[in-house]
Amino acid sequence: MVDDLAAGRRPLQLLPSGSPSTQAALRACPGAALAHDPGSVPAGADPGLLPGWGPVLEVWEGYAGDPELRFAGSSGGAASALALHLVGSGGAAGVIHTAARADAPLLNETVVSTTREELLARAGSRYAPASPADGLGTAERAGAVGSSPYVFIGKPCDVAGAAKATAVRPALQAGLALTIGVFCAGTPSTAGTLELVRAMGFADPSDVESVRYRGNGWPGEAVATGTRDGEFHEARFSYADSWGAILQRHRQWRCHVCLDHTGEFADVAVGDPWYREIEPGEPGRSLVVVRTERGRQAVAAARASGALVLERVGNDVLPRSQPNLVRTRGAVWGRITTMRLLGLPAPRYAHMPAFRSWLRDLTPREKASSFVGTARRIRARRMRRPAVVVEHAAPRERSDAS
Incomplete structure (x- = not known):
């Protein structure tokens, strides 16, 4: 996995397309195909x-019982x-997740x-390309x-x-x-972070020593620190000025054809x-959606211990909390249909209906845009040409990195 400046985290294909390893990777890739199994719905x-939202057993609202975790998290620190709690109770040896790269803080690892x-040090959203599945x-x-x-x-x-990998890898x-x-509403490419830190006053990205996208309050500010003209410099942008005005414009095309934004x-x-x-x-609060029986047991144990402070809310709070995702699902159907009509490969989804959302939830203008806008993007992004993955050189290499 490497960082491509415009496309985000992408794999370098080291073996022929027909090799068993390459084919196995494709079978596990959620960007190629994704399906719910109707026979295994909890x-x-x-x-x-x-x-429209996948399996939902329970919906809770609350926050981490640890005040520092709650403050550092992007919302209530529930994740x-x-x-x-699982690590502390002996149920897990550790947590595989994402953090800023030690030697290149604008990137993730x-x-x-x-x-x-x-x-605690790694809490908070990372609005930059990440691939934790490589762990x-x-x-x-x-x-x-x-x-x-x-x-x-x-x-x-x-x-x-x-989940797709576990189906064929028992271990x-x-x-x-x-x-x-x-x-997730979509992951901005590394180019988005570079634009953000430049807007914050860092003409040279290598001067940035740390960047935080959210957290330390709800929803929290984007904060970048480093040196400018030889002196310490700290810049803060609101969530609206960072995500709304800059980062979301750099979302990868893969995110524009994704049906699953809520896990x-x-x-x-x-x-x-x-x-x-x-x-x-206002202190941060998280929405916690229980999707499996294993998840239900884990949440119940964390509540009983005080690690999570939660109150049960109606299941309708989920769509009310993410109203834009209803229309997004319909728009994705239009985008994928356009890609296929133009002879381009597109993700294959099963038992994840989207046409009904296109038909019911989109305005006539939005319906037309899902086709016409996609055709324009295909032309502007030159999607008919094979993509070449180019590794992006880290903007900062610190000699004291571990």
């Missing part, structure tokens, strides 16, 4: 939400608190956290020898990929104690309860 899943201090070998090796499993935290696509299945999916294949999914306005200075 008992008690909400039938009204299942078509970190749940993972830490996959890490394994085993202590509260590590999870699943740690879990598979643990499963192969029967040692303690790991918690896996990732974007919906990361968790979906892990990986045994090596995962819990999967936690984080709601439908995870044991537990966590996101922001955007169904109401956030008051200034």
